[in-house]
Amino acid sequence: MSTTTAPPSPLDPAAIRTAVDQLLYGFLDEQERATPELPELNLFTGNLRDMLRAGGKRIRPILCLTGWHAITDRTPPPGVWRVAASLELFHAFALIHDDIMDNSDTRRGRPTAHRALATHHQARPDADSVGVNAAILLGDLALGWSYELLHAPDVTPAELAAVWPLLNALRTETLVGQYLDLTATGDPTADTDTAWRIIRYKTAKYTIERPLHLGATLAGATAAQLRCLTAYALPLGEAFQLRDDLLGVWGDPEQTGKSTLDDLREGKHTVLVATALEQATVPQQRSLRHRFGHPRLNEADAEQLRTVLTDSGAQAATEQLIIDKRDQALEALAATHLQPTGPFWLRQFAHTVTTRAV
Numbered sequence: 453m454s455t456t457t458a459p460p461s462p463l464d465p466a467a468i469r470t471a472v473d474q475l476l477y478g479f480l481d482e483q484e485r486a487t488p489e490l491p492e493l494n495l496f497t498g499n500l501r502d503m504l505r506a507g508g509k510r511i512r513p514i515l516c517l518t519g520w521h522a523i524t525d526r527t528p529p530p531g532v533w534r535v536a537a538s539l540e541l542f543h544a545f546a547l548i549h550d551d552i553m554d555n556s557d558t559r560r561g562r563p564t565a566h567r568a569l570a571t572h573h574q575a576r577p578d579a580d581s582v583g584v585n586a587a588i589l590l591g592d593l594a595l596g597w598s599y600e601l602l603h604a605p606d607v608t609p610a611e612l613a614a615v616w617p618l619l620n621a622l623r624t625e626t627l628v629g630q631y632l633d634l635t636a637t638g639d640p641t642a643d644t645d646t647a648w649r650i651i652r653y654k655t656a657k658y659t660i661e662r663p664l665h666l667g668a669t670l671a672g673a674t675a676a677q678l679r680c681l682t683a684y685a686l687p688l689g690e691a692f693q694l695r696d697d698l699l700g701v702w703g704d705p706e707q708t709g710k711s712t713l714d715d716l717r718e719g720k721h722t723v724l725v726a727t728a729l730e731q732a733t734v735p736q737q738r739s740l741r742h743r744f745g746h747p748r749l750n751e752a753d754a755e756q757l758r759t760v761l762t763d764s765g766a767q768a769a770t771e772q773l774i775i776d777k778r779d780q781a782l783e784a785l786a787a788t789h790l791q792p793t794g795p796f797w798l799r800q801f802a803h804t805v806t807t808r809a810v
Contacts, residue, residue, distance in 0.1 A: 522794020
C-alpha cells in the first residue's frame with residue numbers, strides 16, 4: 453500500500469500530540485493548585501514541563517489512539533485520551549531514571565533531569581548527589597502521577613478495569629527490561645539472546661505493543677485482533693530499538709539530542725555489539741574489548757570502535773535486520789479484521805521509525 457495515499461478517516465498525529473500535551477499541562481497545573489502549601493512542588497512540575505517542551509515524538513500516546521482507531525470508527529472518549537497521556541508521564545519517569553543509570557548528560561538536546569536539578573543546587577558542595585537523588589524523586593512522582601491521571605470523573609469504572617492489568621504488565625515488563633539492560637551493560641559478549649530479551653522488554657512491548665493494546669482494548673478488541681497487533685508490534689519494536697542503537701553510534705547529536713559517545717562509554721549490550729563480537733576477527737575483537745565501555749572514551753577511540761563495527765559487518769547486518777523486522781511487522785497487517793484507519797497509520801509508522809534520523 454502506498455504511504456502517500458490519504459487515510460480512510462482522520463487520525464492526526466500532530467493533533468494527538470497537542471491534545472495530550474494540553475491534558476498533561478492542565479494536570480500539572482492542578483497539582484500545583486491543590487498543594488499551595490508545598491511551593492517546592494513547583495520545581496518538580498517545572499522540570500516535567502521542561503521535558504515536555506523539549507520535544508519528543510509522543511509515540512506511545514499516538515499508538516494508543518491508533519489502537520483505538522484500528523478497532524472502531526467511533527470518536528475516542530475522554531478515558532482513551534487520559535490513558536494516552538498517562539503513557540507519556542510513565543515515559544517521563546522511565547527516561548529520568550534511565551538517564552541516571554546511564555549517567556547521561558543530555559536528553560533531547562537539553563540537560564537531563566539530574567543534571568538540571570544539580571545546577572539548581574549548584575551552590576552546594578554535594579550538588580551532583582543532590583541532583584541525582586532529587587531526580588529519583590521526580591521520576592517516582594511522574595510514575596505515581598501516571599496512575600493518578602486516570603482517577604478522574606471522565607474515566608469510567610469499566611475503562612479502569614479494562615486497562616489496569618495492561619498498565620501493570622507494562623510497568624513490570626519495562627522495569628525487568630531495564631534491569632536486564634543494567635546488568636548486561638559493561639560486559640560485552642556475543643550473546644545475542646540476552647540482547648534480544650532486553651529489546652523485547654525494555655522497548656518492543658513498552659513502546660509499541662502495550663500502547664496499541666491499551667487503545668484497542670478500550671475499543672473492545674477481540675483476542676484475535678490483539679494477537680494481530682502483537683504480531684505487528686513486537687518485530688517493529690525490535691526494529692525501532694535496532695535503529696536507536698545505530699543512531700547511538702552514528703547519529704547526528706544535533707538531530708538526536710544525545711551524544712554518540714554515551715552508549716559506547718557505558719558499554720551497552722546491544723545486538724549490534726554482540727554481532728560484531730561474533731563476526732569480528734581476533735584483532736578486531738581485541739580492539740573492541742579494549743575500548744568499549746571505557747568511561748573516558750574519547751572521539752578518536754569511538755571512531756576506532758565504529759570502524760570495527762563497520763568492518764566486522766555488524767552495522768550492515770543490523771541494517772538488514774531492521775528491514776526484515778519491518779517486513780515481518782507489515783505482513784501481520786496483510787489480512788486482518790482491523791478498521792482501515794489503524795493499519796494505514798501503522799504502515800506509515802513502521803516506515804517512519806525504521807528510517808528515522810532522530
